[in-house]
Amino acid sequence: MSSAANASSKDKVTVLTAEELLAHWQGHRRLTRRMIEAFPEDKLFSFSVGGMRPFSELAMEFIKMAAPIARGVATGKWASLDESPSPDTKAALLTLWDQATEEINAVWPTIPVHRFGEVDKAFGQWENTGINTILYAIDNETHHRGQGYVYLRALGIEPPAFYDRS
Amino acid sequence: MSSAANASSKDKVTVLTAEELLAHWQGHRRLTRRMIEAFPEDKLFSFSVGGMRPFSELAMEFIKMAAPIARGVATGKWASLDESPSPDTKAALLTLWDQATEEINAVWPTIPVHRFGEVDKAFGQWENTGINTILYAIDNETHHRGQGYVYLRALGIEPPAFYDRS
Numbered sequence: 001m002s003s004a005a006n007a008s009s010k011d012k013v014t015v016l017t018a019e020e021l022l023a024h025w026q027g028h029r030r031l032t033r034r035m036i037e038a039f040p041e042d043k044l045f046s047f048s049v050g051g052m053r054p055f056s057e058l059a060m061e062f063i064k065m066a067a068p069i070a071r072g073v074a075t076g077k078w079a080s081l082d083e084s085p086s087p088d089t090k091a092a093l094l095t096l097w098d099q100a101t102e103e104i105n106a107v108w109p110t111i112p113v114h115r116f117g118e119v120d121k122a123f124g125q126w127e128n129t130g131i132n133t134i135l136y137a138i139d140n141e142t143h144h145r146g147q148g149y150v151y152l153r154a155l156g157i158e159p160p161a162f163y164d165r166s
Numbered sequence: 167m168s169s170a171a172n173a174s175s176k177d178k179v180t181v182l183t184a185e186e187l188l189a190h191w192q193g194h195r196r197l198t199r200r201m202i203e204a205f206p207e208d209k210l211f212s213f214s215v216g217g218m219r220p221f222s223e224l225a226m227e228f229i230k231m232a233a234p235i236a237r238g239v240a241t242g243k244w245a246s247l248d249e250s251p252s253p254d255t256k257a258a259l260l261t262l263w264d265q266a267t268e269e270i271n272a273v274w275p276t277i278p279v280h281r282f283g284e285v286d287k288a289f290g291q292w293e294n295t296g297i298n299t300i301l302y303a304i305d306n307e308t309h310h311r312g313q314g315y316v317y318l319r320a321l322g323i324e325p326p327a328f329y330d331r332s
Binding site: 014015016018019020021028049051131132134135136140142143144146147149150151152153154155162163 | 179180181182183184186187190194215216217218279282297300301302305306308309310311312313315316317318319320321328329
């Protein structure tokens with residue numbers, strides 16, 4: 001097949017399916033869970049660099065976004081970002097994390113096909129397609145988790161391997 | 167359409183096309199370019215936190231991966247990761263950055279459809295599908311760029327807005 005032929009049919013090339021995207025996201029979420037575990041309990045809730053938020057607050061931001069985004073893309077109904085609990089132990093944070101994991105897995109197969117491409121106002125505020133809102137959640141988690149890697153290094157703690165998503 | 171009907175047809179749901187993935191990647195790359203610009207020249211090549219690499223080295227890692235990955239997925243031929251130059255000014259780094267941007271755009275339409283799903287050994291070392299190798303490059307850039315945000319904050323410099331990919 002010539003390059004030209006490929007190029008002309010490229011618009012509709014599927015590079016990622018819904019199932020693959022879920023696997024990709026949950027792989028990232030497994031790594032973030034290991035980051036939460038890697039912080040000493042007190043540092044998780046207190047340590048930061050450059051006046052930024054401690055990793056517990058970043059992790060809670062991920063939790064506030066993750067399952068609500070899956071639900072919002074599935075149903076068009078958006079939770080309030082303010083309705084989340086504020087755990088004060090690592091164990092409580094990990095419990096919320098695992099609940100979100102289960103909820104995303106449960107909601108995912110109910111997302112109607114057309115909702116990935118449909119524009120909606122996420123959380124009543126951010127207008128984007130379903131797919132872009134989901135990618136934003138993954139990117140935001142990856143971005144702030146990278147921040148957490150600096151916190152761990154500054155604390156002299158070896159972070160989990162970035163490439164390991166098992 | 168019922169949820170069950172959706173679920174049963176979900177395996178083949180396209181959530182991202184090749185063109186959308188390129189737009190997504192180049193959006194990330196525009197943000198990373200702004201990060202390079204945001205560093206004072208000397209700090210770009212010297213400043214770090216926790217014994218990590220300065221942002222210039224992270225940016226060079228992105229450059230070493232980006233266009234070579236587009237080319238490798240397109241052709242099955244992989245560059246050596248060691249063959250890259252080592253710029254020592256911000257201007258030289260930005261020139262390399264912009265060359266990579268153009269090269270990715272030029273190569274992208276030549277990627278044969280089947281290569282996104284085909285397993286290959288990226289750089290002769292990392293076995294993965296084309297799409298996963300590309301997603302890894304984006305994730306790696308997002309991850310280390312998040313590290314750069316901490317460097318800028320620690321330097322008292324406001325980083326560019328994470329959500330702005332224009």
